Amino acid sequence: MDFKLTEEHQMIRDAARDFAKNELLDGVIERDNTQTFPAEQIKKLGELGFMGMMADPEYGGGGMDTISYVIAMEELSKVDASASVVVSVNNSLVCWGLDTYGSKEQKEKYLTKLTTGESIGAFCLSEPEAGSDATSQKTTAIDKGDHYILNGTKNWITNGNSADYYLVIAQTDREKKHRGINAFIVEKGWEGFEIGPKEDKMGIRGSDTHSLIFNDVKVPKENRIGEDGFGFKFAMKTLAGGRIGIAAQALGIAAGAYELAKEYSKVRKAFGTEIMNHQAIAFMLADMHTKIEAARLLVYKSAADKDNGDNYDLSGAMAKLYASQVAMEVATDAVQVHGGNGYVKEYHVERLMRDAKITQIYEGTSEIQKIVISRSVLKD
Numbered sequence: 001m002d003f004k005l006t007e008e009h010q011m012i013r014d015a016a017r018d019f020a021k022n023e024l025l026d027g028v029i030e031r032d033n034t035q036t037f038p039a040e041q042i043k044k045l046g047e048l049g050f051m052g053m054m055a056d057p058e059y060g061g062g063g064m065d066t067i068s069y070v071i072a073m074e075e076l077s078k079v080d081a082s083a084s085v086v087v088s089v090n091n092s093l094v095c096w097g098l099d100t101y102g103s104k105e106q107k108e109k110y111l112t113k114l115t116t117g118e119s120i121g122a123f124c125l126s127e128p129e130a131g132s133d134a135t136s137q138k139t140t141a142i143d144k145g146d147h148y149i150l151n152g153t154k155n156w157i158t159n160g161n162s163a164d165y166y167l168v169i170a171q172t173d174r175e176k177k178h179r180g181i182n183a184f185i186v187e188k189g190w191e192g193f194e195i196g197p198k199e200d201k202m203g204i205r206g207s208d209t210h211s212l213i214f215n216d217v218k219v220p221k222e223n224r225i226g227e228d229g230f231g232f233k234f235a236m237k238t239l240a241g242g243r244i245g246i247a248a249q250a251l252g253i254a255a256g257a258y259e260l261a262k263e264y265s266k267v268r269k270a271f272g273t274e275i276m277n278h279q280a281i282a283f284m285l286a287d288m289h290t291k292i293e294a295a296r297l298l299v300y301k302s303a304a305d306k307d308n309g310d311n312y313d314l315s316g317a318m319a320k321l322y323a324s325q326v327a328m329e330v331a332t333d334a335v336q337v338h339g340g341n342g343y344v345k346e347y348h349v350e351r352l353m354r355d356a357k358i359t360q361i362y363e364g365t366s367e368i369q370k371i372v373i374s375r376s377v378l379k380d
């Protein structure tokens with residue numbers, strides 16, 4: 001077992017770290033305040049190859065491994081979790097889903113644009129009455145021969161307005177329950193496809209989250225992904241990898257908050273000495289460092305499982321469950337280390353604390369990860 005990063009992985013880490021420092025840091029507070037989508041930065045990330053890292057190079061992807069992807073996610077998330085969720089959805093849900101299960105024609109038409117950042121993708125599973133309970137899909141896609149007619153509402157969709165292409169999950173045959181669900185590629189601007197207002201969120205405020213409304217939207221049959229009835233499996237398999245990306249995001253938020261707290265503890269004085277010399281602060285930093293290291297091992301393990309062709313449902317769920325808990329704990333402690341300054345925007349840690357919370361909710365709440373984990377371990 002080798003715990004060292006390869007030279008290539010180190011290069012990816014440095015490139016992502018430089019990008020975060022030079023392109024994301026400046027303006028991150030303003031974008032959070034004004035809920036502004038980092039459009040220019042995402043375009044540049046696409047040009048640098050960060051939007052389709054793991055996808056097939058034949059379709060413009062980077063052909064990289066999942067370890068490279070989680071390294072990049074950690075670095076970007078240390079500084080701007082709003083930008084990193086856009087990267088995550090595009091890479092591990094949309095590009096990976098299309099690359100793995102799309103037809104050659106779908107890949108040529110859509111994937112080539114998504115991997116380069118020319119277009120952005122969205123993944124649309126959740127509904128007002130189908131969040132954790134994802135098989136309860138109310139959105140319908142009725143088979144009309146050469147096309148489907150799509151009706152319904154999706155909730156909380158990341159890249160809701162910024163996306164060009166949407167992977168939409170819908171029920172085609174209610175009798176067959178989850179085996180009667182399909183996934184479709186829907187283009188922005190199609191007749192009957194309406195984008196709802198932007199959600200005013202606690203965190204990741206630079207990402208745009210919208211509901212989507214479909215009123216008799218005509219979807220050509222060639223835009224269905226996979227065989228008839230494959231949609232729910234498609235969503236589950238795609239989300240299993242997506243959870244590794246969100247675990248890496250949570251790890252990055254924790255690591256970013258910890259680094260800020262450590263630096264602050266070296267310069268802030270109280271009672272005649274730097275606060276790092278107070279054991280209460282030093283121990284808090286020791287706990288933060290240990291938790292982050294443990295989370296990173298779980299994240300890398302799940303990425304390695306995926307790269308090695310092993311099952312990663314369990315390791316991905318554990319990585320997300322633990323890393324998101326660590327993100328919340330570490331970011332909260334980082335605010336504590338900063339004292340009053342931790343409570344104001346200028347010092348970044350209050351934003352990281354707000355951003356951390358979402359990692360326990362999306363791509364399956366912590367309770368859902370525990371369902372996945374317990375089912376897996378009890379099956380053995």
Ligand code: CAA
Nearest residue numbers: 125131132133134135158233236237240313362363364368
């Ligand atoms: N891989 C392949 N198939 C899987 C699977 C997996 N990992 N997990 C489940 N399935 C299959 C099952 O085999 C079953 O199919 P068969 O009957 O044909 O065998 C089918 O899916 C239904 O499985 P369950 O009976 O286990 O279904 P359930 O109703 O008990 O729910 C669940 C399982 C794990 C709770 C699931 O509903 C779930 O993951 N819920 C959370 C939804 C979620 O994560 N949403 C995220 C939305 S995207 C997002 O959030 C993006 C973002 O923020 C940025």
Ligand code: FAD
Nearest residue numbers: 123124125126131132133156157158361362363364365367
């Ligand atoms: P509910 O399912 O109503 O859950 C409420 C509470 O009950 C939670 O604590 C949950 O853990 C608990 N609970 C539910 N069922 C069980 C159970 N069986 N056992 C124990 N506890 C349970 N979705 C997408 O499809 N695409 C996106 O791009 C996307 N982006 C998002 C971005 C943001 C900012 C947010 C907030 C959400 C996003 N989502 C997206 C939706 C997200 O995946 C759901 O919010 C999440 O899956 C939880 O569903 P819910 O909100 O309906 O909560």
